Amino acid sequence: MTCVLVTGGCGFIGSTLVRRLVGDGHDVLNVDALTYAGLPQNVADVAGASNYSFLEADIRDGAAVAQALEAFGPDAVMHLAAESHVDRSIDDPMDFLSTNVLGTAAVLRAVEQWLPAQPVGRRDAFRLLHISTDEVYGALGADGAFTEDSPVEPNSPYAASKAASDLMARAWARTWKLPVIVCRSSNNYGPRQFPEKLIPRTIISALHGRPIEVYARGENVRDWIHVEDNVDALLRVLERGALGSVYNIGAGNERRNIDLVRDICGLLDERAPRETGATADLIAFVEDRPGHDFRYAIDNARLAGELDWQPSVAPADGLRQTVDWYLANRDWWAPLLDDVYDGGRLGLGG
Numbered sequence: 001m002t003c004v005l006v007t008g009g010c011g012f013i014g015s016t017l018v019r020r021l022v023g024d025g026h027d028v029l030n031v032d033a034l035t036y037a038g039l040p041q042n043v044a045d046v047a048g049a050s051n052y053s054f055l056e057a058d059i060r061d062g063a064a065v066a067q068a069l070e071a072f073g074p075d076a077v078m079h080l081a082a083e084s085h086v087d088r089s090i091d092d093p094m095d096f097l098s099t100n101v102l103g104t105a106a107v108l109r110a111v112e113q114w115l116p117a118q119p120v121g122r123r124d125a126f127r128l129l130h131i132s133t134d135e136v137y138g139a140l141g142a143d144g145a146f147t148e149d150s151p152v153e154p155n156s157p158y159a160a161s162k163a164a165s166d167l168m169a170r171a172w173a174r175t176w177k178l179p180v181i182v183c184r185s186s187n188n189y190g191p192r193q194f195p196e197k198l199i200p201r202t203i204i205s206a207l208h209g210r211p212i213e214v215y216a217r218g219e220n221v222r223d224w225i226h227v228e229d230n231v232d233a234l235l236r237v238l239e240r241g242a243l244g245s246v247y248n249i250g251a252g253n254e255r256r257n258i259d260l261v262r263d264i265c266g267l268l269d270e271r272a273p274r275e276t277g278a279t280a281d282l283i284a285f286v287e288d289r290p291g292h293d294f295r296y297a298i299d300n301a302r303l304a305g306e307l308d309w310q311p312s313v314a315p316a317d318g319l320r321q322t323v324d325w326y327l328a329n330r331d332w333w334a335p336l337l338d339d340v341y342d343g344g345r346l347g348l349g350g
């Protein structure tokens with residue numbers, strides 16, 4: 001049994017992680033500011049569990065983070081809280097710099113000041129996992145894959161803010177010997193992803209009979225991992241990862257956006273057919289995202305080799321299960337469209 005402080009545990013990946021940790025019997029403190037993307041209903045299944053607690057706090061509030069560490073006494077911090085949507089970072093970069101860079105620095109600083117006063121056993125076993133992204137590497141051409149040694153060349157404000165926080169984690173590991181490990185995950189998909197992201201946005205647009213917007217000609221490539229596999233890999237890194245290391249997390253599932261969107265349309269044709277025409281008839285090519293990275297592909301040889309990790313969700317099964325989840329959970333996403341995000345285009349940088 002371990003005590004884990006999770007930041008951002010009401011978001012898409014964080015809530016999947018929290019549910020897994022609580023289910024496995026760990027004590028969990030979820031620290032989340034409940035931004036537009038932080039939804040208490042994402043952790044409703046575990047909210048009443050005796051090994052789960054929640055603190056509404058902003059990671060930029062260093063005193064609140066310090067108090068949480070003092071009160072909870074974690075064996076690990078898994079830091080996921082962030083502004084996470086590239087398009088929003090183009091419309092309004094400052095929130096990204098504030099939360100992702102300064103917020104991460106506040107978490108690192110609080111841990112750095114709290115840890116030395118802890119009993120030797122806890123101090124030696126303690127780990128801080130910083131959850132970064134493959135987007136810090138920038139874009140690939142048609143060939144090759146990012147390794148952990150690829151240069152960090154972010155292109156969007158989101159990616160730049162994550163790169164800054166990723167390097168900050170490195171700086172705290174080198175300067176204060178903080179027991180930090182950095183995970184760079186590829187694109188996640190699965191249940192409870194906020195409707196602004198490609199897969200839920202495609203499903204929801206289709207269900208409303210609205211144009212399914214695909215940027216440019218849909219030729220950009222992403223490397224997709226199911227959120228349960230990502231969480232599984234994060235926990236493997238927490239258990240066995242080498243201090244000070246970086247681990248790429250990917251599942252070897254590269255898809256062009258247009259092919260992914262067409263797959264979703266095919267699934268919807270089977271499960272929720274339109275009265276007239278195929279779902280793919282709704283596909284509309286729209287103006288590209290400024291600075292749109294062409295291709296991401298993750299080389300996960302370090303994770304697979306050193307930590308003996310493999311994904312377990314087959315891409316076709318994961319996508320079908322995700323589509324089914326959105327079909328069955330209209331109650332989860334429909335209110336978000338009314339109150340938080342109307343499904344419209346973001347990221348043209350107006």
Ligand code: NAD
Pocket residue numbers: 007008009010011012013014031032033034035036037038039057058059060079080081082083084085099103131132133134162184185186187188189194
């Ligand atoms: P998300 O947007 O769904 O959730 C982010 C969570 O962080 C929300 O619960 C939000 O309330 C919380 N948060 C935001 N600002 C905060 C602040 N200042 N203080 C406290 N809490 C705050 O994001 P996600 O998709 O679950 O991503 C989680 C992490 O994983 C992020 O760090 C992201 O950069 C990283 N990541 C995501 C992906 C992906 O495909 N989704 C891929 C690689 C890495």
